[in-house]
Amino acid sequence: MIVDDHAVVRLGLSNLLTRQPGWQVVAEAGTKAEAIQRAGESKPDIVLMDVRLGQESGIEACREIVKNHAATKVIMLTSFAEDELLVKAISAGAVGYVLKQVSNDHLIQTIQMAVEGTGLLNPAATNEALTELHNSTRPEAFAELSARELKVLSLIVQGKTNKEIAASLHLGEGTVRNYVGHILDKLGLANRAEATAYAVRHHLDQYLKS
Numbered sequence: 379m380i381v382d383d384h385a386v387v388r389l390g391l392s393n394l395l396t397r398q399p400g401w402q403v404v405a406e407a408g409t410k411a412e413a414i415q416r417a418g419e420s421k422p423d424i425v426l427m428d429v430r431l432g433q434e435s436g437i438e439a440c441r442e443i444v445k446n447h448a449a450t451k452v453i454m455l456t457s458f459a460e461d462e463l464l465v466k467a468i469s470a471g472a473v474g475y476v477l478k479q480v481s482n483d484h485l486i487q488t489i490q491m492a493v494e495g496t497g498l499l500n501p502a503a504t505n506e507a508l509t510e511l512h513n514s515t516r517p518e519a520f521a522e523l524s525a526r527e528l529k530v531l532s533l534i535v536q537g538k539t540n541k542e543i544a545a546s547l548h549l550g551e552g553t554v555r556n557y558v559g560h561i562l563d564k565l566g567l568a569n570r571a572e573a574t575a576y577a578v579r580h581h582l583d584q585y586l587k588s
Contacts, residue, residue, distance in 0.1 A: 379405040379422035381413040381439065382455070383432045391426060394482055395489075410434040417443045422450055424492055427472075429456040429463055437463075437470045444471030451492045465524065519580035522564040530557045532586055534570050535577045 380388050380395075380403060392403045405420040407413040410431055417425060425443060427436045440452045453474035454467045467475050476488050520528060526547075533543045540558065544551045558570070567573050577583075 379425045381407045382428040383408045410439040413439040414442045425452045427452050429454050437466045441470040527561050535574050
């Protein structure tokens with residue numbers, strides 16, 4: 379089953395998948411409600427689910443489908459690789475997380491791995507995400523931040539520039555700039571100096587060492 383709020387994306391995926399021997403697209407959906415309903419009607423082996431369905435959450439649709447249909451495996455499709463989305467996808471029961479930019483062959487291989495029950499998520503990313511997911515000791519001061527945002531904040535405290543943080547984490551400088559903006563917004567702070575003071579005041583270094 380294919381779930382995406384763009385009809386042209388559903389058409390392209392359907393054309394690709396139906397060319398595979400023995401594969402059949404049993405249903406399509408463009409909204410959360412349609413996805414949940416049609417999963418119940420068609421009982422697909424695999425669901426390709428867009429993370430964002432317009433203003434709705436594909437992750438929440440995934441959660442409902444997995445809860446009600448244990449045999450159905452959901453692979454999340456997204457345009458952006460974000461730790462926070464990975465955590466939410468795992469929490470919702472997704473077995474895979476694939477960027478929309480991947481090649482057709484890679485997508486086919488991912489679906490085949492799901493059918494065979496082979497692990498799909500990158501082990502390092504999965505371990506980091508599960509650590510965050512099950513971490514019940516996170517201080518309230520940092521509860522809103524993802525694992526990656528905490529790492530960026532720790533480097534801000536060290537006085538690193540966006541360029542230096544990008545090099546350290548193997549990210550684009552623009553991506554780091556976005557992370558910094560998200561950190562400031564979530565913590566209600568105005569600038570990097572305030573972020574540094576906040577992190578020191580709430581003992582970020584001790585938390586990261588624990």
